[in-house]
Amino acid sequence: MTNGTATTDLDATLEQYRVELTGYCYRMLGSSFEAEDAVQDTMIRAWRSIDKFEGRSSLRSWLYRIATNVCLDMLSAGNKRARPMDLTESTPLARAALSPRPDHTWLEPMPDDRVLPTLADPAEAAVAKESVRLAFMAALQRLPAKQRAVLILREVLAWKASEVAELLGTSVASVNSALQRARATLAERREPGADAAVADPLDEDQKKLLDRYVAAFEGYDMSALTALLHEDAIMTMPPFDLWLTGADDITGFMTTMGAACAHSKLLPVEVNGLPGFAQYKPDPENGGYTPWAVQALEISDGRITGFHCFLDTQRWFPLFGLPLRLEAETDEVEQGAQRG
Numbered sequence: 001m002t003n004g005t006a007t008t009d010l011d012a013t014l015e016q017y018r019v020e021l022t023g024y025c026y027r028m029l030g031s032s033f034e035a036e037d038a039v040q041d042t043m044i045r046a047w048r049s050i051d052k053f054e055g056r057s058s059l060r061s062w063l064y065r066i067a068t069n070v071c072l073d074m075l076s077a078g079n080k081r082a083r084p085m086d087l088t089e090s091t092p093l094a095r096a097a098l099s100p101r102p103d104h105t106w107l108e109p110m111p112d113d114r115v116l117p118t119l120a121d122p123a124e125a126a127v128a129k130e131s132v133r134l135a136f137m138a139a140l141q142r143l144p145a146k147q148r149a150v151l152i153l154r155e156v157l158a159w160k161a162s163e164v165a166e167l168l169g170t171s172v173a174s175v176n177s178a179l180q181r182a183r184a185t186l187a188e189r190r191e192p193g194a195d196a197a198v199a200d201p202l203d204e205d206q207k208k209l210l211d212r213y214v215a216a217f218e219g220y221d222m223s224a225l226t227a228l229l230h231e232d233a234i235m236t237m238p239p240f241d242l243w244l245t246g247a248d249d250i251t252g253f254m255t256t257m258g259a260a261c262a263h264s265k266l267l268p269v270e271v272n273g274l275p276g277f278a279q280y281k282p283d284p285e286n287g288g289y290t291p292w293a294v295q296a297l298e299i300s301d302g303r304i305t306g307f308h309c310f311l312d313t314q315r316w317f318p319l320f321g322l323p324l325r326l327e328a329e330t331d332e333v334e335q336g337a338q339r340g
Helices: 001-017 019-030 033-050 057-075 123-130 134-140 145-156 161-168 170-188 203-220 222-228 247-255 313-319 331-340
Strands: 229-236 240-245 265-270 274-282 289-300 303-310
Touching: 001 033, 001 145, 019 033, 019 057, 019 134, 019 145, 019 229, 033 203, 033 303, 057 145, 134 145, 134 289, 145 161, 145 170, 161 170, 203 222, 203 265, 203 274, 203 289, 203 303, 222 229, 222 247, 229 247, 240 247, 289 313
Parallel strands: 229 303
Antiparallel strands: 229 240, 265 274, 274 289, 289 303
16 A cells, blocks of 8 residues: 555656656657657656665756656657758749658647646746747757757756756766857757747737638638738648748648638647647538648737648647547537437
């Protein structure tokens, strides 16, 4: 009984760190599923070696050390997650082609509630949210693994240099040098989407912009949508490496190659610290709506600057806790009448 109680207590103690550890591993790896695997591996290693935990550091620091080692092992192959604009040039609509690349190529989306713990300090919460946005995540992927860890621990999680040095088994001077190199690398190139300015919570103007976006997208009103897009707006669609720039090419694609998305339904989601939507497109064979994409929107100066659609719905919709089918509204009305 005592052992069972101790096991339950340890499980509960470790579990309280899951969300923040998932956020850390996600920033390190750029993959939703690899991050969750890394955290599960961390929990198992911690559970098995808890007797060796001597208490010289906090349990939280010890878990971060384990998680860091797990991530560094996973990154030893040198794989870096990317967005379409990291790999190819923007393609004019006239030459657009849908060429998929393997899953491991892409920076993956993540629901906010899986990586952003509840923080009492609004400033800390804002930093945490900004640090999982797609542009920052893409910037992290440009760093060597240990520089990545140092930058996240120092600038996102606000660890002291001495704490990071202890975690990595190195010197404070080495940590400070790695941080300087990481900052210099990130300063060399401004990532697309880095200027996204999303209030937390959304301000009234941003809420109105999103309401107008939903109306324009569900109505497939390209004139209304054009009015909401920045002139340099970017549209991406992983797993395809195609990306488009500008309202004309984006709306042109939506009315040609993307015409099957007309009359879709959108459900709001919180993804990578950004406003987003789960898109369900009409299912002509079975009626109702079938999953199509998780959309993440970047906003700046009252316009949409980034329109990122993640299309692997069999993976993303369960991750976000979304249903894999929506019934047509008319069906729901008829079913309600029959029940009545």
